[in-house]
Amino acid sequence: MKSYISTWPPLAPEQPFPRRLAILGSTGSIGVSALKVVEEHPGLFRVAALAGGKNAARLADQAARFRPAVLAVLDDETANSLRAALPGDYAPEILVGPAAYEAIAASADSDLVLSAIVGAAGFLPTLAAAKAGKRIALANKESLVLGGRLIRQACRESGALVLPVDSEHNALFQALCGHADEDGQELARLILTASGGPFRGRDAAFLASVTPEQALNHPNWSMGAKISVDSASLMNKGLEVIEACHLYGLPVGRVDVLVHPQSIVHSLAEYVDGSQLAHLGVPDMRIPIAHCLCFPRRVELAMPRLDLAQVGGLTFERADEGLFPCLRLAREAYAASHSHPAVLNAANEAAVELFLNGAIGFMDIPLLIETALGRHAPLAVDCAAADLLAVDAEARDRARKDAGL
Ligand code: NAD
Ligand code: MG
Numbered sequence: 001m002k003s004y005i006s007t008w009p010p011l012a013p014e015q016p017f018p019r020r021l022a023i024l025g026s027t028g029s030i031g032v033s034a035l036k037v038v039e040e041h042p043g044l045f046r047v048a049a050l051a052g053g054k055n056a057a058r059l060a061d062q063a064a065r066f067r068p069a070v071l072a073v074l075d076d077e078t079a080n081s082l083r084a085a086l087p088g089d090y091a092p093e094i095l096v097g098p099a100a101y102e103a104i105a106a107s108a109d110s111d112l113v114l115s116a117i118v119g120a121a122g123f124l125p126t127l128a129a130a131k132a133g134k135r136i137a138l139a140n141k142e143s144l145v146l147g148g149r150l151i152r153q154a155c156r157e158s159g160a161l162v163l164p165v166d167s168e169h170n171a172l173f174q175a176l177c178g179h180a181d182e183d184g185q186e187l188a189r190l191i192l193t194a195s196g197g198p199f200r201g202r203d204a205a206f207l208a209s210v211t212p213e214q215a216l217n218h219p220n221w222s223m224g225a226k227i228s229v230d231s232a233s234l235m236n237k238g239l240e241v242i243e244a245c246h247l248y249g250l251p252v253g254r255v256d257v258l259v260h261p262q263s264i265v266h267s268l269a270e271y272v273d274g275s276q277l278a279h280l281g282v283p284d285m286r287i288p289i290a291h292c293l294c295f296p297r298r299v300e301l302a303m304p305r306l307d308l309a310q311v312g313g314l315t316f317e318r319a320d321e322g323l324f325p326c327l328r329l330a331r332e333a334y335a336a337s338h339s340h341p342a343v344l345n346a347a348n349e350a351a352v353e354l355f356l357n358g359a360i361g362f363m364d365i366p367l368l369i370e371t372a373l374g375r376h377a378p379l380a381v382d383c384a385a386a387d388l389l390a391v392d393a394e395a396r397d398r399a400r401k402d403a404g405l
Contacts, residue, residue: 009161023047024104024116024125057081070092110134115137123147170266188271191267194234229355264308344373346395
């Protein structure tokens with residue numbers, strides 16, 4: 001499919017095993033799940049590099065088990081704690097600061113990069129991996145929202161291959177694979193499923209008073225804090241609509257959302273003849289992670305099998321965009337201009353942080369985002385990464401000021 005973000009994967013050259021794997025964000029929810037997949041299949045991977053943020057203890061534990069030659073952390077303090085916690089017979093190179101993630105992403109010592117940092121901080125490393133022609137297992141959806149056009153362009157120029165880890169996009173990828181239609185002409189629309197989050201069916205008064213603890217309590221998935229709040233506000237689905245547009249080259253009007261509380265059907269591709277192809281599975285991120293890391297090979301995973309008789313029923317309903325405005329805001333941002341999604345993403349990240357710190361209410365999140373989008377003057381479509389990052393920084397700053405902080 002030529003509209004796919006990079007080379008259409010079935011046409012990409014086979015990548016031999018063992019694959020040399022670099023994980024950006026190894027100490028997070030996705031990173032930990034990925035290392036479980038690696039642990040289950042030790043012959044398929046060599047861990048070349050692990051990058052965490054500030055969790056020195058967890059990174060030290062992972063590093064001691066997988067012994068990569070290179071580690072990265074955000075600051076010197078974490079680097080010192082990390083060094084002190086490593087076993088005496090192992091002295092990896094420890095890189096520090098944001099540039100370290102880009103260096104690891106582009107390093108000649110790996111062929112496969114799992115991009116699993118949370119938020120816009122994942123953008124430059126993902127872009128670096130794309131420029132270096134890597135095979136990228138992409139969990140960091142924010143990088144596509146912020147700079148999807150630049151990542152697309154870098155992949156085209158370098159031959160980098162993006163494989164989507166996000167469960168919905170991985171489901172779509174599997175529903176699109178094997179379809180002979182290289183231009184995507186036979187694809188009618190994509191349907192992203194959404195669990196509806198912990199607040200599905202609640203009313204406006206309830207939403208106005210929810211606490212961070214309630215928002216973090218996702219019914220089906222166990223995830224990092226930021227994406228859990230995004231799932232509760234439906235911003236996660238909004239970001240995913242934009243992610244799907246960049247990955248599969250479709251206009252936003254052809255990417256629909258369907259709430260499916262059981263999280264068993266992970267998304268659907270609808271063709272022009274009315275056929276809908278879906279991917280089903282238990283809600284466990286090891287499935288899409290393993291699919292990307294081993295693609296096109298499938299490997300066994302130790303987890304309970306999906307038993308549809310036990311699930312009993314699968315239900316679907318429309319999303320309530322009145323109560324959950326973030327989904328509408330994301331569609332509007334993507335339609336408004338090339339740079340509005342950067343504002344959407346940055347204002348959302350700032351607002352989620354403020355909400356988690358108890359500084360604002362849950363329903364202030366969409367209000368801050370809408371204000372930020374309203375005042376943004378679009379950048380030229382061929383703007384550079386630095387321009388988008390300047391927009392990102394300004395939107396964060398102003399969202400905090402709008403919140404009175
Ligand atoms: P998380 O918060 O659990 O982990 C984030 C990781 O990024 C950690 O390793 C952390 O140390 C690192 N990190 C945080 N800030 C950083 C910074 N400024 N610089 C460098 N590293 C930094 O997040 P997660 O739930 O694992 O999500 C990671 C990404 O995957 C997000 O983009 C999320 O949207 C996406 N994703 C997650 C899931 C899931 O089930 N968790 C599903 C689909 C997509
Ligand atoms: Mg998802």
